[in-house]
Amino acid sequence: MPATERRSSAAERHPWLVLLGLALGLCITNGFARFAYGLLLPAMKAEMGWSYAQAGWLNxxxxxxxxxxxxxxMILIGRISAARLFSIGLVTTTLALLATGLDPALWWQTLWRVLAGVFGALSFSTGxxxxxxxxxxxxxxxxxAIAFLFGFGGGSGIMLAGVxxxxxxxxxxxxxxPxxxxxxGLACVVFVPLSLWAGESLRPPKTATRPAKASLPVLRMLPEIAGYAAxxxxxIVYMTFLSAWMTEQGSGAGLIASVWALLGLCLCLSPFVWRPIFARFxxxxxxxxILICIAVGSALAVVFPAGPGLAVSAVVFGLSVFMAPGAVTNFTRQNLTPASWGAAISLYTVVFAVSQTIGPVAAGWLGDATGDIGNGLLWAAGVLSTGALVALAQRRIGDDPI
Incomplete structure (x- = not known):
């Protein structure tokens, strides 16, 4: 059997194993590359004497x-297959995470945080x-499958790092x-082989004709796009400053680890909570x-900063947060043609990337100005609630699902 045929049928024979490999890829690029920093931030801030604005700057x-x-x-998706971009992102993100621990200088940290973002986006956008x-x-x-990818993928990374x-x-x-x-980085090295195999299993045969590009009905997608921007x-404010907030409230390492482990566990369970809603709407x-739940979870950590309140906050936030990418991916699949899926998800990722550059610095500035990073968490809850109202205006595109 030709190699191209073996690749195309692997996903049919072992779809759940392929899905696990994809999810471990997001564990690397999302759970580890994006959010391990929130766990290490208090120590890095204390050792380097950073302000909240400086700490927010790295995110x-x-x-x-x-x-x-x-x-x-977005530029490459029409020239290079999604599977190849996914694989490239995995390997380079792993190298970036290993390099981050080699030098405490701010310029070095900035360099590798930037590169981890660049490389991680390649895999996250295509996963x-x-x-x-x-x-x-x-x-x-x-x-x-879509919910599992984002929920278990990010959740497993946060749970492992959180413990x-x-x-x-x-x-x-x-x-x-360091x-x-x-x-x-070493944990990423362990996960990479299965993830690379999973991506390769979904790479189209070399003889396949690349589908023609389809135009996106951007104007009809605006409420979903705006909600995703919110x-x-x-x-990102909660993920960046939760540990710092808990440290300010006198939480010890055991409580911080427990809350993050609970957060990661709930992220892993979230696909089963949201699957019926994804299938129905x-x-x-x-x-x-999802945005309302994330807002409530963010606010609860500030309003009830003791152990029980933080636990409830982690449950509400964890059961929802990584389902937002799943929601827009599910919306894309149900409303657009397969030829436009890659372009649509890349567009959502760009909007998301632009908006999340604002969150950490804005919340950090508010924390510095008021002397209380909890105000930054409350501001984020307000942004998320506004986004929920906007997203409600999104209607179905077309009369029938595609």
Missing amino acids: TANALGYLAGAVAT GALAAQLFPDNPRKNAL ALPLMLGWYGPESW MGWILV FGMGY ATGVPLAL
Whole structure:
């Protein structure tokens, strides 16, 4: 059997294993590359004497890199297959994470946070399009696959990092933060082989004719796009400053690790919560509901900053946050032709990348100005709530699902 045929049938023979590989890829580019920084931030801030604005800048630098990577994906998606971009992003993101722990200088940290964003966007932007190809004749399984990709993919990374990194810092002290980046990078090395195989399984045969590009009905997608922009601006504040907020409230390493582990566990479970909603609605309703839940979770951490309140916050936030990418991917699949899926998801990723560059610095500035980073978390909750109202205006595109 030719190699191209083996590749095309692997996803049919082992679709769940392929999905697991894709999800582990997002564990690398989303769970580790994007959010391990929030766990290491208090130690890095203390060791380097950063302000909240400086600490927020590194996540903004990562977001700027992510924006560059998302734009690059939009340009390259018509020339290079989604599977190849996915694989390139995995390998380079792993190298960037390993390099982050080698030098504490701000310029070095900025460089690798930017590059982790660039490379991570290549895989994140294409992972959804690849997962949308699984179970093409079963809408319920397809909805679960998309939800699983983002929920388990990001959630497993946060759960693993959330358990290990705070305990490591508590045991070895804040000066051990470089070791944290090395451990994260080594975990990526373990996950990469299966993820590369999964992406290769969905690469089209070389003899396949590339489908013609389809135009996007951008004006008819505006409420969904605007809601996703609010998601990008708001969610990142919680992920960036939760540990810093808990540290300010006197939380110890054990409580911080427990809350992050609970957050990661709920992220892993979130696909099963939202699958029925994804399968039922082809409008902006799923995204609106998700944004409201994220807003409530963000606010609860400030209003009830003790252990029980933080636990509830982690559950509400965790069961919702990574379902926002799943919501727009599901909306894309149900309303647009397959030829336009890659371009549509890349557009959402660019909008998301632009908006999330604002969140960390704005919240950090508000925290510095008021002396309370909790105000930044409340501001983010307001942004997310506004986005939910806008997303509700999104209607179905066309009379029938595609």
